[in-house]
Amino acid sequence: MLSSKALFRMALLMVVLYACGTSQPARRNVLSKTSPPANQQPAENNGRNPGQTTFTKPEQITRQQQKTEETRKVNTAVERRQEEAATVTAAEAKAAGYRSPAYYRYITDSIQQTSAKSAYYKTTENLFKQMAVVPNPQNPAINSRWYTTVNFDNRKPNFVILHHTAQDNTEQTLFTFSVTRTGVSAHFVVGKDGITYQMLNEYFRAWHAGKSKWGAVTDMNSCSIGIEIDNNGKEPFPEAQISALLKLLDYLKDKFGIPQANFIAHSDIAPVRKNDPSKYFPWKRLADAGFGYWYDSANLAEPPADFNALLALRVIGYNTAIPADAIQAFKLHFIQNDSSPMLTDYDKKVLYNVYKYY
Template identity: 60%
Template sequence: MALPVAITTEDKIKMLMREGINKNADWSEAAHYDIRKPNFVIIHHTAQHSIAQTIRTFQLEHTKVSAHYVIGKDGRVVQMLNDYLRSWHAGRSKWGNITDMNSVSLGIELDNNGREPFPDAQINALLTLLDTLKAKYQIPFTNFLGHADVAPARKNDPSVFFPWKRLADRGFGVWYDESNLVPPADNFNYVDALRIIGYDVSNLHAAIVAFKRKFIVTDVGKELTDYDRRVLYNLYRRYF
């Protein structure tokens, strides 16, 4: 009679890593991760020149970075870690009271150098993936963020070219009501509003720029205009 084969802890982890929820995605394993539970999705652009370069970056020992998914310009989805594993994509980051975003989030990298629009095929693939992740893990619509949201002093991805409104219209993230941009109340505190939404305001100018890069797009200066304050006020009221 054949003896049972012992399964090591390492083998169990490898099996778990290959049980990704996206069965149609290619598989290429990243090297850097811990175990964690997802409740946020953080979207990045790669700032590199090809999906192959990014995959290679996530497999080199010295880079110490990774993500759960990489999406190419043609819509190809590569899953690099199981969703339950903690990838190293957010770095030094903060959203609300959470100071370790890697432990609670899924990282999605879009093949884009940060200076170009995102092709429809890529965004359509992203939306399909987000549909699956949101349903699978019951991720709140407010918890779909960009890297710049959680690290405003360090990062600018996924850049002003990213279609946040298109995502929000599908239930991934928050957008403002363009038909109801009323002046803020007299006692409106824009710093508190940014903090309540989730931004780290310890570097206030960086938080303002991150907010404007995402919601204003055409002006990413360090000061809030009257229009910017109306947008912020509209968004702030959605959190009550």
């Protein structure tokens, strides 16, 4: 017969065991109200953003955002400029005129507050719900019980596609991406003044590449980050803008392990259909910093007699279905001042040199 002390110990042990059992995370029904918030991304949980707040409703986010903006200290010159640019009154916008930066800033701020932010979180929530369903009820091939793996994380972008906006100012682009009717977007917008805006979490698919192909990849939006650089296509890119871009590229390369070869142009993946960024874009400077490749101008060797230029373009990634278009796209990127669809002897040397990096 057990002593009362032994019985007490057994009872205590059972309580502890029960408590341990129930302290395991319960299997979550992701469609229920107790699901984790849609905006919760692993990147924000790996210790990089310890101050990150968890939200469950869009209103909480906008409210928190306002609070943060009120209390945030304006430290740097960039932040000061951001603060100044962010406060445009209706009168100032009217005085500045239709389609002016102040006009776009004013209406964009208004759209962001009234509809864009709530739409953003509604979409993320819907996407999260879709991604959480397993097995997919629409998949006719699945005819078994549900077993789940426990080992997974997010798919990651592996390319960075650079664009020029072909618009008049950054404010106009922020507006363009804030309204549904345009159907276009990018993850980042880099202004001439060096101010960089993030409009979409990197794990989501922005709509910037359109019909495009690079190597065997035909859905570039799914595997890339889109960066729009404020530039009308007929002007050089200011130093502040390129410095800001390099800083952003550095961050993305490091965060997602993006290979040097995979920093490319919209014009590269959509030959002739797209011509951005323009011939003024400093690709050599980017390559020198580790983003994309550039030829070694001091060592331009004659290609071998059997050198196949079209095959070399394909090895680099160009869609050579229309050879003249592929050549033109290559030249916009690497020759820049001559966009004719013909390869001169010099162009062939450059191509041979670039191709050897791949």
